[in-house]
Amino acid sequence: MSRPTRTDDASAGLTAANSGMNRRRFLAGTAALAAGGMLMGRPLPAAAQEAPAKGAAARAASSYKLDLGGYAGPELTSQPITLKFMRQEFPPHVNAVLEEAYKEFSAAYPNITIQEEKVPYGDLQKKMQIYVGSGAAPDVMMGRTDFIEAYHAGNIALPLQDYFLDEFLHDILDNQFKAASAKGNFYGAPWETYFTMMYFNRDIFKKAGVPTPPEVTDVNAGWTAEEFIAALDELTQKLRAQGDSTTWALSAATHGNGGPGANYTQVESLWVRSQGDPNADKGSSAYKTFLGVSEDGLQATGYLDTPEAVKGMANYQQLFTKKLAPPTAVPNQFVSGVGAIHFTGLNQASRLFQQKPAFEWGASPFPRGRIAFNCNSSDCPIVWSKTPYPAEAAALVAYLCNDANRIRFYKTWGSMPVRKSLIAAIPEFGNQQLFQLSAAAAASGQGAPRSVGWFDYFNAINPVVRDIALGGDPESQLKQAATRIDGLLRKYR
Template identity: 55%
Template sequence: MAGVAGLTALGASLTACGSDTGSAATGASAAPVATGPGPGGYKIDLGGYQGPELTAKPVTLRFMRQSYSPEVNDFFTGLYAKFTAAYPNITIKEELVPYGDLPTKLKVYVASGDAPDVMMGRNDFTPAYAAGKIALPLTGYFTDTYLTDIYAPLREAASADGNLYCLPWDNNVEVLLFNRDLFAKAKVAPPPETTSIDGGWTIEQMIDAMRALTKNLKATDSSLWAMAASTAGNGGPGSNYTQHESFWIRMMGDPAAARDSDEYKTWAGVSDDGFSVTGYVDSAGAIQGMKNYQTFFSEDLTPKGAVPDQLTAGTAALSMDSFSMANLYESAGGKPKFGWGVSPMPKGRTLFGCNASDSPIVWAGSKNPNEAVALVAYLCNDANRIGFARMWGSVPARTSLITQMQEYQGEKQQLAVALAKASSGVPRTVGYFDYFNAMNPAVKNIALGADPAATLHTTAKQIDDLLAKYR
């Protein structure tokens, strides 16, 4: 075991204590957490929290998160008011930032040594949070009942070395949403509506349908598109590899294939030790996946830049989107002006779903760790998570919440639950910050015409060089 001082691609100077496997990098040992009264024993419902009772001394907790709609932001303001009414000695100061800027803000704060007590992170960066000693281990603060209630794939993605380092906020489930009216207008058969995760299109069927949609829709209206521009991250190609473009690569792989096969490496995305991506992100399957992706742009099947809300505006027939949009479409105030449907993401060699999702972390340097964890636990209690899910449309991260929500008895919602159970985490490496930030410009360049094979080979070498510092 060797200590490594390294810079992540987020720019934060981190001291990573790594084992001989980068995929299982070791963070700070979790100090025993004193057990308090447990659920139901505090001044307010702290969900699954079982840590010490909160201090009576004056405390200010800083919380950095993304800005939602005004209504959702107001929802959080109301929750803080209830929390501080129960604990009037605690003041909550909130900082709202655009979603795509969260990693950069986290970088700045960690490098400064004066980070907010709670920061909205993502479970795909868990190994880095642990190895860099950025996040406080949370396992001891929560009951086993609460922890096992989190969907297993999400819990695994948010954990390292047996410790939970970020608390899953919701469940990122990507689906194909479609405008039935535009499919009818173009005289093209829409994707299958099914509760089976394997019942959707193949990638070849999807591309053929997009070609037919483009030809027939643009014949009468040049403003119409087969596929909406990505709204992941800050929008457009290359804005969020994890939650968007990685699908097109990893679906061309197979987790059940032999570990030395091209199929397995395409799905895995990184070597078992977490230090090499050559032969993984530039495998034959990955190259084919990016050729498929490039087709969307080279044949004008989707815009080459960021265009917001095309599906909702009625100017795109398809959208790769979070299932939260489907839930919003079914809400009283979110119904679109067209018929719509939901289908699983297309299959390549296999169906792929990535569970990378928002997960708040408690900064390891917080002077008030018990209070910071308790705030997160309060925000994640049953009532608050259900209230947020119904307002924002997100899929809850815990199975018991699903059973409490009658709306999840619908066929569309049952598909979302099945997809959540079958999801996978990101390629497991302590250097995923570097990986993610190298892949974003690579896929953008491919979208805009760069040779997929040459670009992926160059990017693989670049990522390998970046990961070498963690050995």
């Protein structure tokens, strides 16, 4: 997909930087050019058409009372208003970072009150659905890039490209930008991302006398799925032979409700889609396996139940049939030192740093199949399409995504940034293997299968994955799941 709003101004940016032009003037200039090109180049939905031209807005940029980051919309209202923001609950120290940011925003714009609603992470999409149905949704809601197609098709989110500088949009990792866009519109500012990596407890491997996974920075240089299973099998057998019956080779997933089927997007789909190939012939099952759903996003049969997908799920099933991983949710196994390997994102690893576990640990890429695959599901604040304050809501999103706020957030929460300049600005991403690997995974990540009904797909496939883990036949289960998903997606036709 081509980027809807970003002009190819990278070289222009370089020239500008060299000529000593100040940032605001440069941004205003590129924004004006971009706005012109954008308005000529593609149709905009009604809400976007009502938005002011970005060039005019950018001219007003210097009048913003605060660093609104990539915001390029009009100056904010002087009328007293309340912006409602629904987001996930974070631990108190992370909430404090956001609350501090609101204070700064309200100090600059005392007429704008920010009212938060924090909900458990797993309930965000359901809550959004209920709010949208009620016709009184919060102005800003924390969405996810997986659901961008639905936000577009359901007219849930406001297209944001006209409210953001092209420099900001260009700065977002390409695969993240693509995931946050649909049908030529940019709907949500990716907030942070989670690329699944393999963390291992060095002490357990040492105790069993099994070589640790390769500690590399290249996502293609890790174990293959087969090597991974063989290593875990050997590890388990040696541990049991030593009388250790409590340590698991692979700790239970901690996404969602935990255990198998916890989060297809970020965990189990990696086993399946890594058996596909984006460079294969478009009619081939390898290509379809990689896609996960038909090009129109409305058919899973032939995509989810291919021989390659069955192979991926059969590999996954071995983790449980060979008793390499517990078949149910078990919290904190890895942190407690009774799990040799754990699949998680960078933020959990950062928490490991903070907790200083009583063991040595390292990181390796997620096992690869035919390709090295990682899914780039990201949280992204979206602006409700019917908000009475589109500019202010977009400005709030942009403000929270400005450099200072994002770096403060990443450093506190430990997650993976989604903008190239921020990755470059954090030294660890240049000199520490874990961070370099995470950056490599982020750069090569792929989006969730593009379907307007991804929410249905996701909810239908998770229990099937669990049933396969518990011994169900991968082929028949995937075929049934594909048929079921086809039925669920029919309503979007």
